[in-house]
Amino acid sequence: MFATMLEPRLVQTTFFKNVLEALSDLFIEAHFEFSRTGLELQAIDTSRVALVALVLRAEAFNHYLCDRGLSMGLNLADMAKAFRCANNDDIITIKAEEDWTDTVTFTFESPEDGEILEFDFDFVGSNGVPLEIPEYQESEYQAIVRMPSAKFMRICKKLSSFGDSGDRDPVVIISVYKERVRSFARGKTGTSTTVCLQTQTVDKPKEPTLIEMKEEVSLIFDLKYMNSFSKASTLSDQVTINLSSELPAVFECKIAELGYIRYYISPRKEGGMQNLGDEMQRIAKEDKMQNEGDEMQN
Amino acid sequence: MFATMLEPRLVQTTFFKNVLEALSDLFIEAHFEFSRTGLELQAIDTSRVALVALVLRAEAFNHYLCDRGLSMGLNLADMAKAFRCANNDDIITIKAEEDWTDTVTFTFESPEDGEILEFDFDFVGSNGVPLEIPEYQESEYQAIVRMPSAKFMRICKKLSSFGDSGDRDPVVIISVYKERVRSFARGKTGTSTTVCLQTQTVDKPKEPTLIEMKEEVSLIFDLKYMNSFSKASTLSDQVTINLSSELPAVFECKIAELGYIRYYISPRKEGGMQNLGDEMQRIAKEDKMQNEGDEMQN
DNA sequence: CGTCCAGGAT
């Protein structure tokens, strides 16, 4: 009836499950673009503070057919729901019909128990209009931190358990100085600080924590963005964080040699945003003090 | 003081817990009838679309005494609450006193921690008037589907996570054709379809999916009824679904050789009910299209 | 602001 124009087929259901669970809290919809070279996904959150880009080369798919490019916006919550229904070893087929330009079909096949699950997703938002993602050079960043994603997740977990002071969106202050990276959050009745030192290369050849610093930098982020990236960071062993006081920070997770997922997160401006009050400045001030304290200890 | 007229005693607290949790959402009250041969329970939902019948032979009870028959209507939500308080290994005693014709006493005994819990339930509704349940022959149905209850539950779960379009009661279209059964639901921004093929007997001697079809059939049901039955279907490994465009569908769960729980559910009539609008017809139409599409693929 | 119910994760 209709010709099949696009049919990437892949086995890693878990991969997309993880991605969708990570994204769907924060991002309502995403722009998907399938092309001969692979998949590119982009989304921006409602407050336009964070932007996520996922790139997955065709080789990442078990089987990838793509006759012509297809660009579409999809609702992420619905997709997450759909993928939750899938078994881990299902074969997934994504199909768009030739003349059917407002719907895409995801099929989950479970050969052994003879079950075929099919979802049609309506296109949403501004289809065909991918976001403009600026390309920054590594050299533009004041500090670049690499660490095991497990470590990053642990830090986020601590911060979010502690940093909820109840009266505003929890934030974290990330500072890099003297080959260490510090995460600071304020809770109801105290503060929490995690300092990660650069690992000695002799100690741990695998999973090192590396800190390249051109200049000290200290930035404030909403914890919710960190948490979302933290979920996504299960996709790889290592995360990379690029920090600059001038540019959006980049939190990146490389997916083998097959692609990456990257969050561009604008730091909060102290006093610049309506919901940053005196308290925010006090935190920043304390933070500075602690910096100085650390230096004294050395 | 009063003679104990009825004293069925059983250990399977979990059994009744499950039944009550399944029923109490949908059915306000149920008619209980204890007789020498066992228990029969019947209930009809407020919109009179679904009817449930539970039959449990005396042998299903650990210990069953019944001097004379007792017929009573009881509030299911209250009973569910009571059973929630019971431990799984409690001994339950149901007692009605001779001259006490408007109350029944449920006692939960936990021998090890010496706790006795007692509930008195007032009779409600039209006591002594069981519902008329028509007896249909299997031969009257256009299609009979048997499948593992786990599979049925999975399908219901999928449908209800996806099929909530927000603006009306979620429904499912169940179709049988060509030795497959298809469940279709529409969500906010897409649709979900599950196709179950008949399992090959060589593949899985246990827990097969069997489809006996005399004629293709496609029916619309409110998801809430399916979900209620889905909960009850934990009582057995296998469920049986009898479908006909003329009769109420029967969803049955056999309880070993000891009884069964059976839902009689009237399908929605397209266009016949006030809350079936154009959309419903569109779904049915799409559904038909998909049917035809499937056929072309064969 | 606290309570209750539903959904998801272990």
Added chain:
DNA sequence: ATCCTGGACG
């Protein structure tokens, strides 16, 4: 199947 977390309602 149970427990915990998040969201909705009173």
